[in-house]
Amino acid sequence: MAPTTMMLLLFACAKASKLSPPAQLRAYEWPEQYHAVVVSNLTKRGGRLQVIEMYYDWPRGHGINIVREQLGGVLYNVEWTNGSSFLFDPAASTCRSFHFAVGILPPDWIAHGAVYHGRDTADGFDCHVWSNFLFQRYYADIATGRPVRWIFNGITRHVLLFQKGRVINDSSKWQAPPYCFSNTTSGDVASAPAPR
Numbered sequence: 001m002a003p004t005t006m007m008l009l010l011f012a013c014a015k016a017s018k019l020s021p022p023a024q025l026r027a028y029e030w031p032e033q034y035h036a037v038v039v040s041n042l043t044k045r046g047g048r049l050q051v052i053e054m055y056y057d058w059p060r061g062h063g064i065n066i067v068r069e070q071l072g073g074v075l076y077n078v079e080w081t082n083g084s085s086f087l088f089d090p091a092a093s094t095c096r097s098f099h100f101a102v103g104i105l106p107p108d109w110i111a112h113g114a115v116y117h118g119r120d121t122a123d124g125f126d127c128h129v130w131s132n133f134l135f136q137r138y139y140a141d142i143a144t145g146r147p148v149r150w151i152f153n154g155i156t157r158h159v160l161l162f163q164k165g166r167v168i169n170d171s172s173k174w175q176a177p178p179y180c181f182s183n184t185t186s187g188d189v190a191s192a193p194a195p196r
């Protein structure tokens with residue numbers, strides 16, 4: 001076999017393996033409950049640096065996100081499995097509600113219709129890359145299965161901390177405050193700063 005043919009074959013094989021998803025998708029499932037800290041840079045969009053504390057609680061059917069803007073305010077976002085989402089500012093007692101067709105993602109969402117995009121390096125981690133209707137790209141660390149980075153609504157989030165099982169048990173923290181139900185502006189879903 002001529003060396004060039006050999007090289008072409010090797011190249012073809014490398015390409016094929018690059019695009020075959022991992023056999024064990026379970027390694028990339030989310031735990032049913034987790035706490036994550038993610039950071040993003042919104043300055044190109046006229047925003048600021050942002051740190052979000054996320055508490056994902058699948059058994060209880062909700063997620064809470066505490067959004068901190070650099071040297072700015074703190075917003076709370078509660079989203080439910082039924083697609084209802086409230087974004088409120090306790091300091092100003094204002095609230096916006098959103099409705100998403102699909103609520104929070106199940107832990108095994110990758111096994112249900114996610115498209116595999118091969119391997120890539122994200123923030124220095126060797127990752128498998130997927131997308132779905134929510135994430136334009138989702139990067140999971142091959143070594144540990146944890147998320148490293150995702151792109152939602154054009155915004156890139158970098159995962160700084162990912163802790164299995166740590167959630168807020170105090171149910172009062174999960175409730176949208178009363179003013180969300182009495183004086184709520186319905187937000188535009190497309191512009192929702194939903195921190196997923």
Ligand SMILES: *[C@@H]1O[C@H](CO)[C@@H](O)[C@H](O)[C@H]1NC(C)=O
Nearest residue numbers: 040041042043044045048049
């Ligand atoms: C955030 O993005 C802006 C614009 O791309 C860049 O100038 C700035 O250095 C970035 N900040 C950080 C902390 O990466």
Ligand SMILES: *[C@@H]1O[C@H](CO)[C@@H](O)[C@H](O)[C@H]1NC(C)=O
Nearest residue numbers: 080081082083084085099176
């Ligand atoms: C979704 O569930 C939450 C919490 O139980 C509730 O407040 C909200 O009204 C529900 N939304 C819809 C559209 O049923």
Ligand SMILES: *[C@@H]1O[C@H](CO)[C@@H](O)[C@H](O)[C@H]1NC(C)=O
Nearest residue numbers: 033035165166167168169170
């Ligand atoms: C929440 O409750 C679970 C189970 O009861 C417990 O293991 C966990 O430590 C609690 N988490 C916090 C932050 O209190």
Ligand SMILES: *[C@@H]1O[C@H](CO)[C@@H](O)[C@H](O)[C@H]1NC(C)=O
Nearest residue numbers: 093094095179182183184185
């Ligand atoms: C409702 O919210 C608007 C704008 O956030 C505020 O100006 C108004 O005073 C609020 N009304 C009540 C009854 O809280």
